[in-house]
Amino acid sequence: MTDMERPCVRVAREDGEATRQRLAEAELLDHDYDIVHADGELYLPVVDPDGVPADLPVATRDVPPRESQTLPVDILGFEPTYERLGEIVIIDEDDAERTSAIADAIMDSSIPAETVLNRASKVKGEQRVREWDVLAGDGTETVHREYGSEFLVDVADVYFSPRLATERHRVVEQVESGEHFFDMFAGVGPFVIPAARRGATAVGVDINETAIGYLRANAERNDVAERVTAIAGDVREVAAEYPSWADRLVMNLPHSADEFLETAVELAGEECVLHYYDIQHEDDPHGPGEAAIREAAEPAGYDVDVETRHTVRSYAPHELNVCLDVRLIR
Numbered sequence: 001m002t003d004m005e006r007p008c009v010r011v012a013r014e015d016g017e018a019t020r021q022r023l024a025e026a027e028l029l030d031h032d033y034d035i036v037h038a039d040g041e042l043y044l045p046v047v048d049p050d051g052v053p054a055d056l057p058v059a060t061r062d063v064p065p066r067e068s069q070t071l072p073v074d075i076l077g078f079e080p081t082y083e084r085l086g087e088i089v090i091i092d093e094d095d096a097e098r099t100s101a102i103a104d105a106i107m108d109s110s111i112p113a114e115t116v117l118n119r120a121s122k123v124k125g126e127q128r129v130r131e132w133d134v135l136a137g138d139g140t141e142t143v144h145r146e147y148g149s150e151f152l153v154d155v156a157d158v159y160f161s162p163r164l165a166t167e168r169h170r171v172v173e174q175v176e177s178g179e180h181f182f183d184m185f186a187g188v189g190p191f192v193i194p195a196a197r198r199g200a201t202a203v204g205v206d207i208n209e210t211a212i213g214y215l216r217a218n219a220e221r222n223d224v225a226e227r228v229t230a231i232a233g234d235v236r237e238v239a240a241e242y243p244s245w246a247d248r249l250v251m252n253l254p255h256s257a258d259e260f261l262e263t264a265v266e267l268a269g270e271e272c273v274l275h276y277y278d279i280q281h282e283d284d285p286h287g288p289g290e291a292a293i294r295e296a297a298e299p300a301g302y303d304v305d306v307e308t309r310h311t312v313r314s315y316a317p318h319e320l321n322v323c324l325d326v327r328l329i330r
């Protein structure tokens, strides 16, 4: 078997084990390839170079495939692109013949795949759920692990993106024990559960009742049920139960978050950090969100301090998915 060029995190040998653990917890390590040692440095192969935390340098280098593994590339003769969510493998292909060859190769490889799904639509509608073609296996429910939390999720019924793991971790690392954490669009709980695991009192709201069922199950699964309140409903109506309550608000509904800023202001405490997700043109990706937040919060008496203007990932040509971390104080 010949070596393959792969994206790798490059670190000094002495930082190798700590870095390996960090990447493994984030499910970023590519277990299909060996770690390489050269000139006092380690090269750790990663599955998603865009997901690697900014402080870790990524380089491309030849690394040997694990001898004991049969990879889809070994069967196909070309490298397919795929993502793993628990025991589901997700691909995004158009050509029917190529799609079926990739699905067969994944199932015949050493990857522990129960199901192979092809994206059959964009995420759509109020609940942001995608349609899928089931190419192999039959289950769309799986357990996904991310930074030490476990999420039971059915991708046929609820929104979930494993690609956002690093971004969620960036936000959750800011959470302090005892704080009031409110996720306005909570899904199955990928922000709420790790926030509660850090000691926050957490509320998650979602209009998708199935997502809220999974959020409750995930609170139990991660032993934080006593600190998690999961509410099915429109957050614009639920907000009245939590006036001026939140120390931290997460708004991950990037196409229409601006329509919910009045609700955010209703929920915000006297001092509150808002994590506001947006999708905007690359020429001014943060400006429109900042203007909308000021327009909603300043008349309510808040000083608005934008602490971080962060780019999460590119969303489409010339469009960026961004996050503004904003402190509101009055």
Ligand SMILES: C[S@@+](CC[C@H](N)C(=O)[O-])C[C@H]1O[C@@H](n2cnc3c(N)ncnc32)[C@H](O)[C@@H]1O
Pocket: 126, 127, 128, 159, 160, 161, 164, 184, 185, 186, 187, 188, 189, 190, 191, 205, 206, 207, 208, 211, 233, 234, 235, 236, 252, 253, 254
């Ligand atoms: C992009 S998903 C984010 C889910 C989760 N935070 C995550 O990162 O996986 C947005 C979620 O907002 C929910 N949603 C949309 N409109 C809503 C509303 N008016 N009130 C509460 N939830 C809403 C959708 O059902 C969907 O689960």
